[in-house]
Amino acid sequence: KAGVTQTPRYLIKTRGQQVTLSCSPISGHRSVSWYQQTPGQGLQFLFEYFSETQRNKGNFPGRFSGRQFSNSRSEMNVSTLELGDSALYLCASSFDRARGNSYEQYFGPGTRLTVT
Amino acid sequence: QKEVEQNSGPLSVPEGAIASLNCTYSDRGSQSFFWYRQYSGKSPELIMSIYSNGDKEDGRFTAQLNKASQYVSLLIRDSQPSDSATYLCAVLTKASYDKVIFGPGTSLSVIP
Numbered sequence: 001k002a003g004v005t006q007t008p009r010y011l012i013k014t015r016g017q018q019v020t021l022s023c024s025p026i027s028g029h030r031s032v033s034w035y036q037q038t039p040g041q042g043l044q045f046l047f048e049y050f051s052e053t054q055r056n057k058g059n060f061p062g063r064f065s066g067r068q069f070s071n072s073r074s075e076m077n078v079s080t081l082e083l084g085d086s087a088l089y090l091c092a093s094s095f096d097r098a099r100g101n102s103y104e105q106y107f108g109p110g111t112r113l114t115v116t
Numbered sequence: 117q118k119e120v121e122q123n124s125g126p127l128s129v130p131e132g133a134i135a136s137l138n139c140t141y142s143d144r145g146s147q148s149f150f151w152y153r154q155y156s157g158k159s160p161e162l163i164m165s166i167y168s169n170g171d172k173e174d175g176r177f178t179a180q181l182n183k184a185s186q187y188v189s190l191l192i193r194d195s196q197p198s199d200s201a202t203y204l205c206a207v208l209t210k211a212s213y214d215k216v217i218f219g220p221g222t223s224l225s226v227i228p
Binding site: 033035043048055056058088103104105106108109 | 148150152158159160161162165204206208214215216217218219220221
């Protein structure tokens with residue numbers, strides 16, 4: 001079974017631009033979560049999508065948005081990029097979203113975003 | 117108080133020793149707990165999940181959960197240099213509307 005894929009793997013953008021990152025979950029997985037990882041803040045939860053609906057979101061500004069398509073693929077967008085947005089953006093998929101039960105997530109390789 | 121805390125590390129152990137990684141969490145209603153391993157420059161990889169009090173063993177790894185003490189640990193027996201990585205504790209918290217919250221990680225170095 002193929003793992004989680006993310007594209008692109010590396011991006012360099014300048015302040016003020018916007019960026020779109022893509023994630024394809026493991027086949028059959030319906031839940032996709034996005035995380036930002038930086039050396040100072042660790043892994044921070046951005047949002048989670050399940051069946052094309054945002055189920056949960058973290059404490060990030062509205063410049064960060066996402067969506068999920070009917071095939072469970074997900075995209076996240078960051079508008080008006082700031083230097084502080086430089087980070088590794090990770091996507092994680094899981095089979096289902098049964099609240100209170102198991103929630104094993106499998107991560108993609110990540111997209112390394114550098115904002116200059 | 118942070119939602120998920122881990123011993124700050126770095127932790128160094130000799131090859132063949134037992135490495136003990138600790139994690140505490142603040143939400144008493146949490147039910148699901150996970151350990152991930154992250155090699156430098158790579159993404160996190162799920163090692164273990166644990167949902168009930170007690171021990172769960174998988175090869176050289178043992179996860180231990182004590183919900184009363186809000187404590188979860190990971191023991192690595194017969195540590196190998198290839199175990200050198202950052203270990204992340206993750207908790208599915210009810211207080212944060214079923215978000216998975218990650219701890220800051222503990223860096224483990226196994227010395228040959």
